[in-house]
Amino acid sequence: MKVKLKPTVDHLTPYEPGRPMEAVKAEYGLTEVIKLASNENPYGASKDVEQFLQNPSPSQIYPDGHAASLRKTVAEHLDVQEDQLLFGAGSDEVILFLCRAILGPGTNTVMATPSFSQYKHNASIEGCEIIEVPLTSSGDHDLERMLAAINEETRIVWVCNPNNPSGNYINQDMFSSFMKKVPDHVLVVSDEAYVEYVEAQDYPDTIPMLETYDNLLILRTFSKMYGLAGLRIGYGVGHRDLISKVEPLRPPFNTTTIAQQAAMIALADTEFVQQCYEKNRAEKQRLRSYFEEQGYNVYPSETNFLLVNVQKNGSEVFQELMKQGVIVRSGVPLGFPECIRLTVGSKEENDTLIRAFNHLYS
Ligand code: PMP
Numbered sequence: 001m002k003v004k005l006k007p008t009v010d011h012l013t014p015y016e017p018g019r020p021m022e023a024v025k026a027e028y029g030l031t032e033v034i035k036l037a038s039n040e041n042p043y044g045a046s047k048d049v050e051q052f053l054q055n056p057s058p059s060q061i062y063p064d065g066h067a068a069s070l071r072k073t074v075a076e077h078l079d080v081q082e083d084q085l086l087f088g089a090g091s092d093e094v095i096l097f098l099c100r101a102i103l104g105p106g107t108n109t110v111m112a113t114p115s116f117s118q119y120k121h122n123a124s125i126e127g128c129e130i131i132e133v134p135l136t137s138s139g140d141h142d143l144e145r146m147l148a149a150i151n152e153e154t155r156i157v158w159v160c161n162p163n164n165p166s167g168n169y170i171n172q173d174m175f176s177s178f179m180k181k182v183p184d185h186v187l188v189v190s191d192e193a194y195v196e197y198v199e200a201q202d203y204p205d206t207i208p209m210l211e212t213y214d215n216l217l218i219l220r221t222f223s224k225m226y227g228l229a230g231l232r233i234g235y236g237v238g239h240r241d242l243i244s245k246v247e248p249l250r251p252p253f254n255t256t257t258i259a260q261q262a263a264m265i266a267l268a269d270t271e272f273v274q275q276c277y278e279k280n281r282a283e284k285q286r287l288r289s290y291f292e293e294q295g296y297n298v299y300p301s302e303t304n305f306l307l308v309n310v311q312k313n314g315s316e317v318f319q320e321l322m323k324q325g326v327i328v329r330s331g332v333p334l335g336f337p338e339c340i341r342l343t344v345g346s347k348e349e350n351d352t353l354i355r356a357f358n359h360l361y362s
Contacts, residue, residue, distance in 0.1 A: 008127045015117065019327050033325040034352055036343040038229070039164070039194075039305045043276050043346065045227030046269035049262050056258045063257040065250070070260040074235060077267055078207050083240040086247060087255050091193060091221040091234030096122050098217070098236070101246045102155045102187060103128035110149045111158040112141045114165055114335025116191060119158040128155070139166030139299045139307070143178045150186055157182060160191045162198065165334040165341045167301030175204040179213055187242070190218045193234075194303035196225035196273060197280055203302065207237065214239035222259075224304065225273055226266040231259035280304050284344045290354055294361070305343045307336060314340050317360070324356040 018037025025033050044050065067087045075082040088094035099122035103109055108129035111119045120130050131154075133145045146157060159178075162169040170178070175190075182188055190206050206218050221234035233255050236243070266272075284301065291298050291308050299307040310317045314331035317340050321328055331339030345353065 006125075006127075008125050012121070012125070015121070016333055018329060019322070021327065024322055024325070024327055028323055028325070030325045033327065034345060034349045035327045036345050036349060036353060037327045037329045037341075039224060039303065039343045040229050041225060041227035041276060041304070042343070042349055043227065043272075043279065045262070046266050046272040048265045048269050049226075049228070052262060052265050053258070057261060061257070063253050063255060063260065065252045065254065067255055067260050070264050073264045073267055078237060080207060080210065080237055081240060084210065084237050084243055086236040086238070086243050086250070087260075088234050088236070088250070089232040089254050089259075090223055090229075091191070091219045091236070092118055093232075093254060094219055094234060094236040095119060095189075095191075097246050097249045098156065098187070098189065099123050099126050099128070101249050106153065107155045108151070108153050109156045109158070110146050110154055112146065112160065112163065115158065115160045116164045116193075119156075119160075119189075123156075129153075135163070135166060135168075139163070139168040141168075141170055143170065143174060147178065147181050150183060154183075154186050156187045156189055158189050158191065160193075161204070162194050162302040164193070164303070165305070165307050165329075165331070165336060165339075166299045167303045167305060167307055168299060169198065169200055169203055169302040171200065171202040172204040173202070175206070176209075179209065179216065182215065184213075184215050186215060188213070188216050190216065192218055193221045193224055195220065197277065197304045198302045199281060200302055210237065210239065214241065217242065222263045222266060225276060226263070227276075228259065228262055228266060231256065231262055233259040233263050279346070280344050283347060283350050287342070287344060287350055287353070290357075294357075305341055307331065307339050307341050309336075309339050311338060314338060320360050321353075321356050324359060326353050326356045328353075 021033045021035050071082045095118045103123050103126040105127040108131050109123045110131045113132035131149045136142050217236050217238035223229035288298050297309040318330035329341040
């Protein structure tokens with residue numbers, strides 16, 4: 001092909017999603033497959049959302065790109081102003097907007113590694129230098145080293161809290177003292193995709209910190225706890241001046257009417273969220289105990305997934321589990337070659353996972 005691409009795009013590799021269930025069924029001749037690879041909600045979405053989806057809004061009408069109703073609902077939910085919100089087709093898209101608006105050649109961005117892949121991916125496309133600071137051996141962000149890496153050219157520091165794929169979290173004291181030390185020309189993005197699953201009492205309450213720091217932006221999503229991953233909706237919350245500068249980059253109709261309405265309905269069903277939280281907590285503990293009893297190290301997790309050190313190549317274990325109809329994530333592409341990452345499923349799914357794992361090592 002003679003078409004010339006931007007140099008920053010030429011060497012990119014596509015995002016590797018968890019394997020689709022249908023593809024795995026076909027490849028291994030399986031009738032039953034469970035997917036514990038992408039940290040989705042195993043209990044689906046609120047019944048009210050499911051009911052709404054039986055009879056959704058008409059498709060021929062463009063959505064309200066401004067998402068006025070959802071904006072009002074989320075602003076009330078978080079106790080922020082409506083002009084502090086930026087909606088995206090998943091928080092993935094908000095990451096893209098931020099990189100596009102802020103990063104470019106001659107600038108750099110600081111992030112932990114391994115962490116969520118999309119920070120690096122989008123920053124690279126903008127031709128920005130990537131400064132990766134390894135997690136500590138326990139899987140924590142090394143905030144001191146991240147601070148030390150910041151210089152005049154730094155534009156964004158990414159903090160994935162809790163971190164994907166390790167599951168570790170940064171506590172209130174550590175985050176507060178980090179914010180105090182970050183120079184005010186540097187945007188701190190606190191990616192809180194799994195916030196609704198957090199059990200730790202000292203997890204930072206970042207929303208009120210927006211009043212002190214105009215260089216803080218928080219990412220949240222409806223894809224995880226709210227069970228709307230397939231509808232693609234997430235958002236950023238930040239200072240209104242920053243939001244108003246980034247907002248023009250947003251395509252006019254980036255989030256759909258269905259997603260906006262489903263998100264509003266999902267937010268209202270606090271009982272569903274509470275139930276999922278309790279079930280996740282109990283099942284996560286059960287899986288953790290199982291793996292630890294087998295002698296495997298499990299990273300501390302404040303999320304709906306566990307990173308397990310299986311003491312051999314994660315891709316091999318991933319393949320072997322897949323043959324038995326259990327799709328997890330190999331730690332190899334995630335930067336933890338001796339690990340697998342698995343979503344905490346329902347009780348039945350976790351029983352199946354445990355059976356498959358026992359079979360593997362028997
Ligand atoms: N941040 C983190 C840490 C994630 O794990 C994910 C999903 N894998 C996202 C952001 C993006 O989620 P979404 O685009 O579905 O909102």
